[in-house]
Amino acid sequence: MCCAPLVRDPLSAEQSVDLARVFKAMGDPVRLRLLSLIASHAGGEACVCDLTDVFDLSGPTISHHLKVLREAGLITGERRGTWIYYRVCPDLLARASAVLVPDR
Amino acid sequence: MCCAPLVRDPLSAEQSVDLARVFKAMGDPVRLRLLSLIASHAGGEACVCDLTDVFDLSGPTISHHLKVLREAGLITGERRGTWIYYRVCPDLLARASAVLVPDR
DNA sequence: CTCCTGATTCGATGACTGTCGAAGCAGAGG
DNA sequence: CCTCTGCTTCGACAGTCATCGAATCAGGAG
Numbered sequence: 001m002c003c004a005p006l007v008r009d010p011l012s013a014e015q016s017v018d019l020a021r022v023f024k025a026m027g028d029p030v031r032l033r034l035l036s037l038i039a040s041h042a043g044g045e046a047c048v049c050d051l052t053d054v055f056d057l058s059g060p061t062i063s064h065h066l067k068v069l070r071e072a073g074l075i076t077g078e079r080r081g082t083w084i085y086y087r088v089c090p091d092l093l094a095r096a097s098a099v100l101v102p103d104r
Numbered sequence: 105m106c107c108a109p110l111v112r113d114p115l116s117a118e119q120s121v122d123l124a125r126v127f128k129a130m131g132d133p134v135r136l137r138l139l140s141l142i143a144s145h146a147g148g149e150a151c152v153c154d155l156t157d158v159f160d161l162s163g164p165t166i167s168h169h170l171k172v173l174r175e176a177g178l179i180t181g182e183r184r185g186t187w188i189y190y191r192v193c194p195d196l197l198a199r200a201s202a203v204l205v206p207d208r
Numbered sequence: 209c210t211c212c213t214g215a216t217t218c219g220a221t222g223a224c225t226g227t228c229g230a231a232g233c234a235g236a237g238g
Numbered sequence: 239c240c241t242c243t244g245c246t247t248c249g250a251c252a253g254t255c256a257t258c259g260a261a262t263c264a265g266g267a268g
Contacts, residue, residue, distance in 0.1 A: 006136075007143035007192070016133040016140070023136070027128030028256085032110075033120040039111035048215060061257055063216050068255095082214060082265060088111070097204035100197045132226085152245060165227055167246050172225095186235060186244060210268085217262070225254070232247070238240085 002095055005102050022096050025072035030055060031065045038075060038086050045087040105199055109206050126200050129176035134159060135169045142179060142190050149191040 003015050011019065026032055037054060038046045052062050066086065069075045074093065077086045105126075107119050115123065130136055141158060142150045156166050170190065173179045178197070181190045 006140045006197070007194075009140075010144050011137050011140040013133070013137065016137040020131055020133040020136045023127045024131030027124055027131040029117070029120040029124040030256090032124045032127070033115050033117070036110045036113075036115040036120070040114050052215095057256095058258055059215070060217080060259080064256075067216080079215090079264085084215065090111075093110075093204045097201045100201035134226090156245095161226095162228055163245070164229080164247080168226075171246080183234085183245095188245065212265100212267085214265090215263085218260085220259095221257085223255080223257100225252100227251085227253100229250095230248085233245085235242105235244090237242085 003099060006099050007102050019096070019099060022072050022074065022092065025068050025074055026096075028065065028068075030057065030062075031069055034062070034065055035069060035074060035088060039088045039093075045085045047083045047085055049083065051086075105196075107203060110203050111206050123200070123203060126176050126178065126196065129172050129178055130200075132169065132172075134161065134165075135173055138166070138169055139173060139178060139192060143192045143197075149189045151187045151189055153187065155190075 002019060003011065026035065033054070034051055037051055041050065048062065048066070051066075052059055055062065066075070066077070070077060073089060075086050075088050077084050079085075105119070105122050107115065107123070130139065137158070138155055141155055145154065152166065152170070155170075156163055159166065170179070170181070174181060177193060179190050179192050181188050183189075
């Protein structure tokens with residue numbers, strides 16, 4: 001990644017593969033909501049235990065979604081003592097956002 | 105749709121379902137590239153025949169991806185005579201983009 | 209060391225998705 | 239009417255994915 005706005009120049013095959021990976025990670029309601037919960041949480045980070053309670057889903061499932069977000073580069077996790085804290089990577093979000101709209 | 109930026113307030117369950125539908129549609133390299141080809145094409149619209157040649161994919165497959173984009177509300181198709189022309193819906197793209205970054 | 213708790217990994221399973229060829233549909237032109 | 243061409247729909251199949259319970263790992267506390 002990346003790249004001129006989508007509406008200006010056609011994406012190359014490689015660019016579209018990279019970009020699609022990010023959008024695909026965001027293409028699940030649970031993951032989008034996780035992303036939002038982490039991003040909007042006080043201090044810019046959230047512990048997994050804060051996230052699990054919000055959903056009617058098992059721990060392993062939440063963990064799986066966090067892994068997908070992590071592998072897409074959208075979040076990072078850091079262990080501090082007993083708990084693991086996640087925070088978002090704002091620049092990847094910003095880049096993904098920028099591709100969707102024309103230059104100003 | 106929608107909605108305060110992702111990083112300001114946590115998405116509701118309903119919002120995340122709606123939004124995820126859009127990102128999911130963009131979560132495939134072929135579809136992202138189709139979107140880009142249509143958006144960046146002269147006149148803001150492209151005929152299916154313009155699109156098919158770019159990929160090593162069968163007609164039905166391209167048609168399938170266009171349908172997914174159409175059902176996500178990202179593009180609209182209009183038949184004029186023999187050919188069908190697609191164009192993007194810029195406001196949905198803009199809204200999806202806006203959710204990803206904080207207010208200015 | 210042993211137990212407890214928070215979180216991830218593993219393995220299985222049912223559902224969904226990308227792809228194709230074949231068939232169908234819609235206009236244009238004989 | 240028939241035929242040709244552009245595009246979509248249908249049916250099938252292989253691959254991927256979301257989900258769970260069970261097992262595992264990593265620290266903290268006794």
